[in-house]
Amino acid sequence: MMVQVIVDGKNYEAEEGSLLIDLLIKEQIKVPYFCYHEALGADGNCRMCMVEIAGQKRPQIACDTLVKPDMEVSSKSEKIEKVHTDILELELINHPVDCPTCDQAGECSLQDFYMDYGLHESKVRIEEKVKHDKHVDLGANVMLDQERCVLCARCTRFTDKITHTHELGIIGRGDEAKVSTMPGRKLHNPYAMNLVDICPVGALTSKDFRFKQRVWFLETANSVCHGCAKGCNIYIDHHKIKYEDDMIYRFRPRRNDAVNGFFICDAGRLSYKLLQNNRQTMIRHKDEIISEEKSIALYQSLLKQYKNSITVVIDANLYNEEIEALVDYAQRIGAEVCAPLECYDDTEFADTMLKSAKRAANYEKVVKMGLDRTMPKTSGLIINFNHTETFYAEMQIDFSTHQRPNASFILPIAAYSEQSGSLTNEDGLVQMCEKAVHKNSPSPTLREWLQKVGL
Amino acid sequence: MREALIVSRKFSLEESHTLAVAQEHGAYKTLKKLQNLSPLEVIKIIKESGLRGKGGGGAPAGNKWALMPQESEKPSFLAVNCDESEPGTFKDRQIITKDPHLLIEGILLTCYAIKAIHAYVYIRGEYYQYQQVLQVAVDEANAAGLLGDVKITLHRGAGAYICGEKSALLESMEGKRGHPRLKPKQPEPEWYFGNPTLVNNVETIASVPFILEHGAEAYRSYGTERSPGTLLFAMSGHVERPGVYEAEFGVPMMEYINHFGGGVKNGKKLKAVIPGGASTGVLTAKEAEEVLLDYESLRAMGVSLGTGGMIVMDEETSMVAVLKNLLEFYHEESCGQCTPCREGTGWVDKLVGKILDGRGSSADIDELLEIAETMNGKTICVFAPAVSAVIVSFLTRFRDEFEAAL
Known part of the structure; x- marks a missing residue:
């Protein structure tokens, strides 16, 4: 039942019995917290999310307070601000304050809260602080700095409650407590790098990303992972260093409760490398780099030469709009169309969390459109739109984002991160991807090529 | 001062820990009384006796017993807290070594009242030799057929003070790290693997046979109105x-x-x-x-x-040194779960260490009181509030000594 709650003098509605902190987060009422996470639930250990509740003698943690009708909450009184400041100070007394070399700087809860509630001089000198290990390789691309850790236990709860792999625990007591794996054991699960995202501070960092770029330089675009047909929502974090090209530095999960919740798999997270490396940038015919003009003339003469014996091959990772345009194009030039899928079936990759056995982002679109999903039958000419399989034909033209070593006539196209478009995930949900990367010399998009070669 | 021997009545007997001596002096007699008492009647007697938990909190034991379900699909458990780790406290070990059968009798009576099928005695790891005495007694009682359907298991702790906190004790019994649990929103039993469980101190349980034998009034004839017995x-x-x-x-x-x-x-x-x-x-x-x-x-x-x-x-004791001694203990024993306790216990230990070494300043005393304030009432369990109270109590009563040490 929805009930009225008063927070800082304003009325809000919330479900009776729900967690007060969820209301505060939803209504963007500022309250500091480390250990609470919507995917992991309340643990109540950081003691930061204290609020005052009318009728209660002591301040209460919002993450362990259930909403009651007509509850009166104060999140900003002088008394409660002091509580936030005092507990934050304790959180910081053994913190190494190595923000200048910490990859979390710029997206660190500890930093943010210090700016909001702290701003005090440190009363404990660096040499009096408790020392821990600063470079622990937990495995699975996750590095641990025990000194930066606030012991919020989000990471241990992630391996307990989300992956059920239980690799992490807290050992030691008091200010000697620290996160650790069992002796001789490593972090080993396909979702481990989410730990880097859920760690509110710089204790867990990505071996892949750390020391590469300061986060405040990164630009972010909303996109969808192309690792499989699940359609996990992601952020593409990219940056163009002066005189260099716009580069992707990392993928991060973007919350979508209808698809992936808070997380993505490590394979998807690291797929930005495949996207970015070994790109085809030049138009090449046989061993020769040719001009766009020359390539268009060659393309058109091949079309004439193989008239009535042409097959258009569509890759199931292309956007909805591209697939539709290609089907339309094929019809106009009188070509057969196929979108081979079998090579994308990978039951070994799949699990019951987020990883799908269909390892193409737009698998479902191909199925929905009723396209021929088999390999192309014998043809004079195959025009391949970014499919990675090897085909057999007298002649093949490849429109390709990536290099194809044996291609005889290859034309580069823009990758999904360099244009916007939509995908249909395995559950039929159509999701938009924004253009993220702006290359110095962008390859034409597939649709631009279709314009150039004459629709 | 009038003699009042309820729990320690048999302590001075030769070989008091053996079943023979214990039975000779009346042990297990109260079990027969259960034939004419329902579990709820036993709980009623305990409530009337005003028996208070003797592990330190002093909460009325009967109320806790009454929270245990009489009808439940899940099995009920009794966990006897023998994790006696509080500096200055060494009474439970007297019971388990000098009259273990009194505890076992109490366990049987309690299990009957709360319909528990299995009782655990959680013993601190350091009490290894005392645990052996209790184990022999349990085995003796079992061999004599006294335990009936109740199983008694001794569970050894691994040396953490916090496992004396009832919910941390149960976490530890479940094989987890001994961290206190978040408090329930309304009165309810404790939970052991999701099953209703009563946690009581050794001495509390050992007081039960007397109450059932002589009645609530006899127990109340000792002590004060609000602190009976x-x-x-x-x-x-x-x-x-x-x-x-x-x-x-x-x-x-x-x-x-x-x-x-x-x-x-x-x-x-x-x-x-x-x-x-x-x-x-x-x-x-x-x-x-x-x-x-x-x-x-x-x-x-x-x-x-x-x-x-x-x-x-x-008169020759240095109160600064005493406080340092205590704070070292808390620094070592804070479980590290809640921020104020994890970081606070270390900091106050260092500050008092500074004062003890003659490197302190009056700002350090104020700082101590301020940290004590932050540690009070803001954590999951009462460890940090207790440390806070200790600091405040020493600094308010013996402030001049701390100032003299600056």
Whole structure:
């Protein structure tokens, strides 16, 4: 039942019995917290999310307070601000304050809260602080700095409650407590790098990303992972260093409760490398780099030469709009169309969390459109739109984002991160991807090529 | 002072830990009484007796028992807390070594009342030799067919003070790290692997046979109106005869110390008394002269009765050194779950260390009080509030000594 709650003098509605902190987060009422996470639930250990509740003698943690009708909450009184400041100070007394070399700087809860509630001089000198290990390789691309850790236990709860792999625990007591794996054991699960995202501070960092770029330089675009047909929502974090090209530095999960919740798999997270490396940038015919003009003339003469014996091959990772345009194009030039899928079936990759056995982002679109999903039958000419399989034909033209070593006539196209478009995930949900990367010399998009070669 | 032997009645007997001697002196007699009593009637008697938990908190035991479901699809459990780790407290080990059958009898009566099928005794790891005495007693009782359907298992702790906190104890029993759990929103039993469980201190359970044998009124004839019965009070520190001596609640503290302990050691003057285990605060000699040994009188003085384990300190004791000693203990034993406790215990230990070394400043004393304030009432369990109270109690009563050390 929805009930009225008063927070800082304003009325809000919330479900009776729900967690007060969820209301505060939803209504963007500022309250500091480390250990609470919507995917992991309340643990109540950081003691930061204290609020005052009318009728209660002591301040209460919002993450362990259930909403009651007509509850009166104060999140900003002088008394409660002091509580936030005092507990934050304790959180910081053994913190190494190595923000200048910490990859979390710029997206660190500890930093943010210090700016909001702290701003005090440190009363404990660096040499009096408790020392821990600063470079622990937990495995699975996750590095641990025990000194930066606030012991919020989000990471241990992630391996307990989300992956059920239980690799992490807290050992030691008091200010000697620290996160650790069992002796001789490593972090080993396909979702481990989410730990880097859920760690509110710089204790867990990505071996892949750390020391590469300061986060405040990164630009972010909303996109969808192309690792499989699940359609996990992601952020593409990219940056163009002066005189260099716009580069992707990392993928991060973007919350979508209808698809992936808070997380993505490590394979998807690291797929930005495949996207970015070994790109085809030049138009090449046989061993020769040719001009766009020359390539268009060659393309058109091949079309004439193989008239009535042409097959258009569509890759199931292309956007909805591209697939539709290609089907339309094929019809106009009188070509057969196929979108081979079998090579994308990978039951070994799949699990019951987020990883799908269909390892193409737009698998479902191909199925929905009723396209021929088999390999192309014998043809004079195959025009391949970014499919990675090897085909057999007298002649093949490849429109390709990536290099194809044996291609005889290859034309580069823009990758999904360099244009916007939509995908249909395995559950039929159509999701938009924004253009993220702006290359110095962008390859034409597939649709631009279709314009150039004459629709 | 009148004699009040409820739990320690058989302590002075030769071979009191054996079944033969115990039975010769009336052990397990009350089990027969259960034939004419329903579980709810037993709980009623315990409630009427006013029996209070003797592990330090002093909560009414009967109310806790009443929270246990009489009808439940899940099995019910009893967990007896023998993780006696509070500095200054060593009474439970007297029971398990000198009259283990009294505890077992209490366990059987309690299990009957709360319909528990299995009782665990959680014993601190350091009590290995005492655990063996209790184990022999359990085996003897079992062999004699006294346990009936109840199973008794001794569970050894691994040396963490916090596992004496009832929910941390259960976490530990479940094989997890001993971290206290978040408090429930309404009164409910504790949970052991999701099953309703009663957690009581050894002495509380060991008081049950007397109450069932002689009735609630007989128990209430000892002690005060609000603190009925007796406690195995104990003394350590600067007394002539340190040890555990049972007395009824409400006796004057100094009378107890003089009567059983033979007064302050070597005829020195008394300086201070920690009334009931390290976490209960400290009293000046003057306060100790006035106070009575019951929950309410000590509460009125701003300290608590705790487990009744008094630490007596003579005039030559440095209160700064005592506080440092205690804070080192808390620094070592904080489980590290909540921020104020994890970081606070270390910081206050370092600050008092500084003062003890003569490197302190008056700002450090203010700082100590401020951290104590942050540690009070903001954590999952009462560990940090207890540390906070200890600091405040030392600094308010003996501030001049701290200032002199600067």
